[in-house]
Amino acid sequence: MSKYSISAFIAGLIFSFGLLLSGMANPEKVLGFLDLFGAWDPSLALVMGGAIAVGLPLFTVAKKRATSVLGTPIQLPAKRDIDRRLILGSLAFGIGWGLAGFCPGPGIVAAGALKSGAIVFALSMIGGMWVFHLLEKRKA
Amino acid sequence: MTIDWNAFTPFTALGGGVLIGLASAWLILMNGRIAGISGILGGLFDWTKGDRGWRLAFTLGLLAGPAIWGLFHALPSIEIHASTPMLVAAGLMVGVGTRYAAGCTSGHGVCGLSRLSPRSLAATLTFMGGGFATVYVIRHLLGA
Numbered sequence A: 001m002s003k004y005s006i007s008a009f010i011a012g013l014i015f016s017f018g019l020l021l022s023g024m025a026n027p028e029k030v031l032g033f034l035d036l037f038g039a040w041d042p043s044l045a046l047v048m049g050g051a052i053a054v055g056l057p058l059f060t061v062a063k064k065r066a067t068s069v070l071g072t073p074i075q076l077p078a079k080r081d082i083d084r085r086l087i088l089g090s091l092a093f094g095i096g097w098g099l100a101g102f103c104p105g106p107g108i109v110a111a112g113a114l115k116s117g118a119i120v121f122a123l124s125m126i127g128g129m130w131v132f133h134l135l136e137k138r139k140a
Numbered sequence B: 001m002t003i004d005w006n007a008f009t010p011f012t013a014l015g016g017g018v019l020i021g022l023a024s025a026w027l028i029l030m031n032g033r034i035a036g037i038s039g040i041l042g043g044l045f046d047w048t049k050g051d052r053g054w055r056l057a058f059t060l061g062l063l064a065g066p067a068i069w070g071l072f073h074a075l076p077s078i079e080i081h082a083s084t085p086m087l088v089a090a091g092l093m094v095g096v097g098t099r100y101a102a103g104c105t106s107g108h109g110v111c112g113l114s115r116l117s118p119r120s121l122a123a124t125l126t127f128m129g130g131g132f133a134t135v136y137v138i139r140h141l142l143g144a
Helices: A003-022 A027-034 A043-064 A084-100 A104-112 A116-139 B010-031 B037-046 B053-072 B084-100 B105-114 B118-141
Strands: none
Touching (some): A003 A043, A003 B010, A003 B053, A027 B118, A043 B010, A084 B084, A084 B118, A104 B037, A104 B084, A104 B105, A116 B037, B010 B105, B037 B105
């Protein structure tokens, strides 16, 4: 494995530990946050807050650099438009998130914990991404 | 709105959040890539030469997390109450939706907000709203 891939593996591993520690790999806990009008569990807001508190200064550093530590270009998203694809896509994602309490990261981590329901979710999600890929390819 | 103080875990939530922030910062500073899970997974279908190894390695890190955690500590509980058809429907909507939106909770929510991107803020408010509305309908209107 190249240095570049080992570095990506470490990032994925730390990300996974973060989701496990915060309880966000548990869809019941995520649904407790999304249940704003029931007995509300604000934990997810603190997870986002903690991540952004660290992310803000470090992404500011990244914005000022052209190349990464490993010598590759730093690729920050260039898109700025708030269009129909962004809003309708996010809406569909939000509804799916509310149905089961899984977003992509926690779905993969819980599948890694060999939870059968999470494996079903993750495979279906990857299937959905494949459908998107086919639709986009046909358009091109 | 009533806060469920028994369920609220402020310290592990903050600590886990800090780890997620560090992992995202690691990937952008070391590899120059955004830690957006949906983008990393979806990009695997493009078969771009030289662009798949790191995506697979990152995903492997996510998958290996629980096993490595389990070597040192009992895994936190993961409770899934949704039925199989519900999980399939949820997966499809999350898969297609995040790809159209070009991001999910990590790419838009964590990385995008850390970059102070208005586009990511719009996405985050929209999927949060969608999630709140869906759980409201399921738990309080349908009573499931």
